[in-house]
Amino acid sequence: MVSMKDIAKRCGVSVATVSKALNGQKDIGQETRKRICAVAQEMGYMANSVARALKTNRSYNLGMLFVDERRSGLGHEYFSTILEGFKAEAEAHGFDITFINSHVGNQPDSYTKHCRYRGLDGIVVACVDFNDPRILDLAASDIPLVTIDHIFEGHTAILSDNINGVDTLVRYAYNKGHRKIAFIHGENTAVTRGRLTGFHQACQNLGLEIPPEYIIPSVYHDPDLCEEATRKLLQLPDPPTCILFPDDFSFIGGHNAMLEAGCSIPRLSVFNREISALGYDCINLARMMHLTTYTQNAYAIGRTAADRLIRLIEHPDETQTEQVLVSGGLLEGTSVRDLNV
Amino acid sequence: MVSMKDIAKRCGVSVATVSKALNGQKDIGQETRKRICAVAQEMGYMANSVARALKTNRSYNLGMLFVDERRSGLGHEYFSTILEGFKAEAEAHGFDITFINSHVGNQPDSYTKHCRYRGLDGIVVACVDFNDPRILDLAASDIPLVTIDHIFEGHTAILSDNINGVDTLVRYAYNKGHRKIAFIHGENTAVTRGRLTGFHQACQNLGLEIPPEYIIPSVYHDPDLCEEATRKLLQLPDPPTCILFPDDFSFIGGHNAMLEAGCSIPRLSVFNREISALGYDCINLARMMHLTTYTQNAYAIGRTAADRLIRLIEHPDETQTEQVLVSGGLLEGTSVRDLNV
């Protein structure tokens, strides 16, 4: 590895001069700079981020915490897309990304210590149990931190606009003439609470009276539970004409229940009976089965998270913590029948 | 941040002694060691990986290269699972993971330089265009490197056992009494070639004569193309009784074609007509629709990659480059009818 020392020797100047030349300091002669840069280029010099980090106490490295006990973290397209967005934005600013875990060396330790050990400039936290004391410890430290889909007092949070998302879906169905809209929702988390709020908000604004049996709690990514929930809905004396499903996995379970009951969603249907369906963030199913879905803008969430985190790092004084709501959009398929025509 | 210096001062010993005590060197007194360790603990001392890396030239940081032009890299469950396996194994050995990209700072540069810049101990390469000159440059460098699903001369490669995978599936269908087995396969890549080899191998060994129109080229993750391919198969004068699909996405497209033709897979079927289906690495669909599939052991592939890479790093002399075939297994669902009963 060629270092500044080598360049200095070759150019007959001191190491400090080389440092100045390569870092674009202004108190250095034009010719010297050119000469040094040329030699650096020629020798294939590459800065050593380790040495720089030691001296400057800045690593240009961001930590990413994606704990996923159920191995469902990165497997979720939502999270892997967030990661990609985060990565893209971070890289554009010259930051790299390192995963955080609760080891230091091969000894278990706290997340906070891990961050210090690696000298990370900041961290993004997503998809974890936000009540985990180790996470709380991290949030209580002075390391710049941004969370996704969760609010920690005093920290910037990037939030998917769940309220507006479900509101949009319900209005969409309403405009297609649906009045009997059911909602199978996920377990009790901040995300789910937002979506339920959106549902009730839309119903209230539209003057829809939704019977309580149309709102069924389930669990995210559990096709069997959702199949069961769908079955219940289909067996109601007055079944809904449209069902809002919580996610891809669940929808497939629900669709199985439909097939079993001799019905399917519009366009795919080869039965007399059909039920309209809406998905939440079912991007793949939108592609595969033309399901109408609200798409969370996961890529934008990731990019925004990186952007805000980097701002926190570079301008700690000017920056206020904030809550950024990232809205998605409706991806229209053919799974909702227009009852108006 | 408390450093060794602080501990040394507090204990009245030299920094060198502290280093020895904390690193488990043996040329140090038991009592001194205990005292130093206790104080370190008490003061909340945390090693500084940056300083250590500078001195030892070892970062305990592994690079991960997951280029994904089509944004299909981490979104693939296969790759995100590999990442998780890799991460788990690396962390167990005290290594962290940093993404590699072709930037250094915010300037575009080579992957190789990026690795040097960060002082990475080794790299794993997956899901990229292996003909990209920047990748070739990386492979030509002296940085320890392991590839996944691709072989670079002189480097260790971890390979999913595609030949055996398809072979297993075909034998399974055969044992269930199927003789008319169709195969919709992906685009021409090393992976696909392996799978085709497995298909032909199984047919030959089983004495199956598969008509050429049963083997249809498609593209991975393209439900529309697969829908079309399935339609073709169903319209044949002598259609297959079992279809092997290339992936989850494609299967859903294929299943749509089935529904349209008034048939479905066993168990789900509410029609008279049914077609058995097999998937390749369709783990989610196995969960959701009880599809029988061959599961690649992506987690094991990731772990193996980390294991071999770390071996290369820690024992550069003893270690020979090798090609490791990771086999998966059959995940039996209800999507293949047993024609024997």
Next chain:
DNA sequence: TTGCTATGTCTTTCATGGATACCATAAGCA
């Protein structure tokens, strides 16, 4: 015009960041 200081530009010296490796030294004991 000479000579001296002031000014500004460029470059070097030196200390520093935290940890480790090597060598030196001291103490203790055979």
Next chain:
DNA sequence: TGCTTATGGTATCCATGAAAGACATAGCAA
């Protein structure tokens, strides 16, 4: 004296930043 064991001193990894030094030119008084 020679050897082991425990500990300290110091250089080093590479880059940076503050401060000091070198040098040249400009400005001004004598």
